[in-house]
Amino acid sequence: MRRDWPQAAVAYEESVTRAFDALGGVDLARAAEADRTRREALAAPALDRLDLRGLDPWGEEDESAAVMLAVRAAGAVVLPWPLAHELAVPADLRGDVGGVHLTSGDVERLDHADLLRDAVAVDLDRGVARRVTAGAPRPAPLDPFASGVVLGPEVPGVDAARVTAMRMLLDAFWVTGALATAADLAVTHARDRQQFGKPIGKFGEIRWRVADLSLALDGLEELALHAWWLVRRGEARSADLLALRVQMIEAANTVLANGHQVMGAMGLCEEHDLTVIDRHLQSVLHRPAGRIASTGLLARAVAAEGFDGVYPVAAWR
Amino acid sequence: MPEETSVDLRLGTRADALRVRLRALLAELLPDDWTTSFSPDPAVQSVVTRVVERLAEEQLLTLSWPEEYGGAGTDIWQQAVLREEMWAHFEPRGPQYMGLNWVGPVIMEVGTPEQKALHLPAISSGQAVWCQGFSEPGAGSDLASLQLGAELHDGEWVLNGQKIWTSYAGLAQWCFLAARTGRGAAKHDGITIFLVPMDSPGIRVVPIESIMGEQHLNEVFFDDVRIGPEAVLGEVGRGWDVIRRVMKHERIGISRYARDERVLAALAGHPSLAEPAALHEYARALVHARVARLLNYRAVALNDAGRLTDREASIARLASIQLDQEVAALALDLSGADALVPDPSAGLLGHVEDVFRYARSATIASGTIEVQRMLVARSSIEGDRRAS
Numbered sequence: 001m002r003r004d005w006p007q008a009a010v011a012y013e014e015s016v017t018r019a020f021d022a023l024g025g026v027d028l029a030r031a032a033e034a035d036r037t038r039r040e041a042l043a044a045p046a047l048d049r050l051d052l053r054g055l056d057p058w059g060e061e062d063e064s065a066a067v068m069l070a071v072r073a074a075g076a077v078v079l080p081w082p083l084a085h086e087l088a089v090p091a092d093l094r095g096d097v098g099g100v101h102l103t104s105g106d107v108e109r110l111d112h113a114d115l116l117r118d119a120v121a122v123d124l125d126r127g128v129a130r131r132v133t134a135g136a137p138r139p140a141p142l143d144p145f146a147s148g149v150v151l152g153p154e155v156p157g158v159d160a161a162r163v164t165a166m167r168m169l170l171d172a173f174w175v176t177g178a179l180a181t182a183a184d185l186a187v188t189h190a191r192d193r194q195q196f197g198k199p200i201g202k203f204g205e206i207r208w209r210v211a212d213l214s215l216a217l218d219g220l221e222e223l224a225l226h227a228w229w230l231v232r233r234g235e236a237r238s239a240d241l242l243a244l245r246v247q248m249i250e251a252a253n254t255v256l257a258n259g260h261q262v263m264g265a266m267g268l269c270e271e272h273d274l275t276v277i278d279r280h281l282q283s284v285l286h287r288p289a290g291r292i293a294s295t296g297l298l299a300r301a302v303a304a305e306g307f308d309g310v311y312p313v314a315a316w317r
Numbered sequence: 318m319p320e321e322t323s324v325d326l327r328l329g330t331r332a333d334a335l336r337v338r339l340r341a342l343l344a345e346l347l348p349d350d351w352t353t354s355f356s357p358d359p360a361v362q363s364v365v366t367r368v369v370e371r372l373a374e375e376q377l378l379t380l381s382w383p384e385e386y387g388g389a390g391t392d393i394w395q396q397a398v399l400r401e402e403m404w405a406h407f408e409p410r411g412p413q414y415m416g417l418n419w420v421g422p423v424i425m426e427v428g429t430p431e432q433k434a435l436h437l438p439a440i441s442s443g444q445a446v447w448c449q450g451f452s453e454p455g456a457g458s459d460l461a462s463l464q465l466g467a468e469l470h471d472g473e474w475v476l477n478g479q480k481i482w483t484s485y486a487g488l489a490q491w492c493f494l495a496a497r498t499g500r501g502a503a504k505h506d507g508i509t510i511f512l513v514p515m516d517s518p519g520i521r522v523v524p525i526e527s528i529m530g531e532q533h534l535n536e537v538f539f540d541d542v543r544i545g546p547e548a549v550l551g552e553v554g555r556g557w558d559v560i561r562r563v564m565k566h567e568r569i570g571i572s573r574y575a576r577d578e579r580v581l582a583a584l585a586g587h588p589s590l591a592e593p594a595a596l597h598e599y600a601r602a603l604v605h606a607r608v609a610r611l612l613n614y615r616a617v618a619l620n621d622a623g624r625l626t627d628r629e630a631s632i633a634r635l636a637s638i639q640l641d642q643e644v645a646a647l648a649l650d651l652s653g654a655d656a657l658v659p660d661p662s663a664g665l666l667g668h669v670e671d672v673f674r675y676a677r678s679a680t681i682a683s684g685t686i687e688v689q690r691m692l693v694a695r696s697s698i699e700g701d702r703r704a705s
Binding site: 001002003004005006007061062065187190191199201204206207208210211212214215218219222223225226228229232243246247250292295296298299300302303306307309310311312313314315316 | 610618
């Protein structure tokens with residue numbers, strides 16, 4: 001077994017992280033929420049300087065790994081740009097399709113729909129892609145870059161299963177990055193914040209929360225690596241990607257809830273990065289389906305496909 | 318995809334072949350209703366003997382040992398497969414797993430030539446049963462506060478005190494005993510490890526009835542037990558160093574997720590899964606099982622590379638022990654009230670009550686869940702420590 005990411009991809013992730021930090025890190029998300037034009041004015045040029053939007057996640061191993069780690073780095077600052085949406089478009093379709101949204105049933109709003117030219121929405125239930133027409137911005141605290149949308153006719157030539165798998169994979173890396181930042185904030189606070197004459201990280205209850213959020217995050221990291229490897233080998237089935245999505249959502253709930261609890265009231269403030277990360281992640285955690293609905297999709301996929309493991313689960317429907 | 322990639326998460330053809338071989342062998346040797354080796358029942362112990370002898374015959378018993386001690390020179394993933402298949406099949410090596418997994422390896426590391434000559438052949442041939450004399454009524458998670466005393470009189474060590482929660486004490490010929498031989502600046506100082514014959518005069522084993530069944534828990538009393546200096550393992554007063562070596566070998570010793578995956582696979586298509594809520598719980602457990610396995614594989618890989626810290630080691634354990642209880646509760650719930658009584662004719666699912674009872678100990682045995690969380694948090698907040 002070899003489980004270390006390619007060195008070239010790791011180096012690229014470091015350069016992406018430096019570039020986003022130079023733009024202010026999570027402050028860029030705050031700025032874009034206050035003024036949507038900042039997405040095009042600041043985020044897009046940075047991505048272009050990194051040649052990130054042109055990379056192919058289905059490419060050679062180094063390139064594919066670089067995409068995953070770069071998306072993780074973007075997620076670490078909840079970059080106000082639909083990067084996963086763009087990168088989930090296969091290279092041969094990028095001239096015609098500007099991005100991929102995932103949906104489950106009818107939708108009225110989608111995140112960053114106003115930015116993406118010629119985007120499609122792939123319906124998980126029906127396995128078809130439909131053209132997205134964006135309407136007016138309709139932001140909300142938990143959906144800061146939402147726009148109204150109308151879904152048009154089916155778009156032929158889009159391999160729905162393929163782009164769905166890639167979008168789910170990219171989402172998981174995005175969320176992994178964001179949760180790593182949230183976990184770092186919580187751990188740093190546990191180390192630095194003094195109450196009752198000692199760091200709060202000396203208290204058992206705080207330590208348990210740190211342990212639980214660490215377990216959730218590490219579990220997601222390992223499962224994302226595994227899913228990426230399965231996709232690379234052409235062995236990923238829908239149950240594998242849905243399992244990743246379920247773990248992603250559960251991990252996010254654990255990390256964010258425990259992170260807030262460790263941070264206390266400070267973490268609830270808009271000036272604190274944890275709150276921005278929390279709010280800005282909710283879109284990906286609920287689109288195309290939240291925890292319960294995603295678990296339902298996984299359950300049906302397991303029954304229909306089985307599930308691989310040391311003792312594989314056989315399909316029974 | 319190129320042949321050679323940076324990332325390859327397969328365990329390798331040798332590990333895969335070993336898994337096939339072990340399953341065939343266990344299918345041949347184990348009765349259909351095999352769920353425990355924790356029993357003094359001669360029928361159960363004869364199965365254990367049969368399995369151990371056959372494994373020894375096929376050089377599979379000491380698979381993980383170095384070749385110089387009769388091992389097979391295997392890679393870490395073959396060893397991982399052995400752990401998985403043994404645990405998935407209710408550890409049919411019985412109490413031998415302790416000798417093989419950590420008593421033998423620690424004796425290799427710090428034992429005298431005489432100790433190696435005495436103990437290693439007996440362990441590698443499956444002839445010696447060991448128990449671990451660590452916990453005491455006043456020293457559980459806080460093991461370093463142990464009080465069982467060892468005093469030197471006329472060239473012999475005299476042991477007095479009590480151990481508790483000692484698995485297999487009633488079957489064991491040897492005890493890997495931690496005793497206090499002195500006091501130092503820290504409470505970890507002054508502990509010494511002894512390799513004690515269990516038939517020594519003055520040792521009394523009292524079984525404790527528990528939810529887990531027979532042989533799981535015992536009290537062991539030491540009253541003026543006299544042993545020679547040759548029984549000391551490592552340096553007198555430096556037993557904590559030896560205990561840390563034991564902990565290192567135990568850290569990735571139990572592959573609980575493998576049995577959980579086996580139980581989950583057996584539940585596939587169960588009529589109770591027609592209920593959507595049940596199917597959802599089942600699907601979640603499958604995700605958690607995969608995550609636990611991957612986190613354990615990470616620990617194995619990092620350990621092999623000398624990069625394993627307390628953080629990753631304990632995260633793997635946390636995932637496994639919580640999974641164990643989740644799957645046990647789920648299996649019993651899905652199986653319905655009739656499953657509260659074992660049904661030897663129903664294969665693995667006829668014994669979910671046994672799985673459930675045993676899983677109660679998962680978050681307590683070999684370092685409680687609280688200790689594991691503390692280790693993860695300490696490592697995260699105060700800096701990583703290499704597991705050693």
